[in-house]
């Protein structure tokens with residue numbers, strides 16, 4: 001169960017992209033708390049700023065103004081070197097496209113990360129957690145899209161990250177396959193206690209979260225807590 005320890009706190013977060021003379025205000029003052037072990041779904045229309053926010057939380061990008069803290073570490077004032085260490089030690093990422101290395105098996109794709117982590121799971125344990133014990137020696141081209149995404153989840157969780165940031169993890173999948181991927185994320189969150197953020201424009205996914213945050217035009221426009229989390233198997237879209 002999530003507790004009330006704050007993991008992330010943002011204050012007045014903005015991000016402005018400049019393209020020639022045009023300024024795009026991707027984030028326009030985001031104040032947010034994320035708590036230890038919780039499962040958050042971040043909903044919003046295309047262009048609302050979801051990926052921008054996730055990338056700043058994950059130390060892949062920096063804000064234009066405002067503050068972001070991760071357990072007391074001020075990411076908004078961290079050096080590139082500190083951000084690299086933060087990402088390596090604390091953050092797992094899952095993206096819409098799986099970014100697996102085609103010449104390595106599922107097990108080897110996961111091992112490529114666990115070899116450089118401090119106290120990782122065995123690749124076999126991470127792959128079992130996402131239901132892929134029978135597919136460990138397959139190459140990405142021999143796996144379905146949903147299986148490849150589950151390998152990507154195994155790779156992200158095998159280093160036991162404190163936070164798991166998922167950007168449209170089911171965006172490239174049909175609904176039945178997407179649900180298997182969400183089940184893998186649900187199980188990983190439940191069994192490892194990793195604070196998990198899933199961004200999506202698919203409102204049906206919100207029911208599996210502890211808490212749902214909505215972004216519109218670069219600002220938080222809504223937030224609520226589900227009385228209980230729905231099993232992803234019961235979702236449909």
Ligand SMILES: Nc1ncnc2c1ncn2[C@@H]1O[C@H](COP(=O)(O)OP(=O)(O)OP(=O)(O)O)[C@@H](O)[C@H]1O
Nearest residue numbers: 017019024026044045046047048049050051052053
């Ligand atoms: N590198 C960039 N340069 C310029 N503008 C950008 C850049 N990245 C994002 N933007 C713009 O910032 C705004 C927010 O983009 P962002 O990708 O965060 O939205 P999103 O909610 O994740 O959208 P989607 O669901 O389509 O991925 C959009 O208007 C986008 O065009």
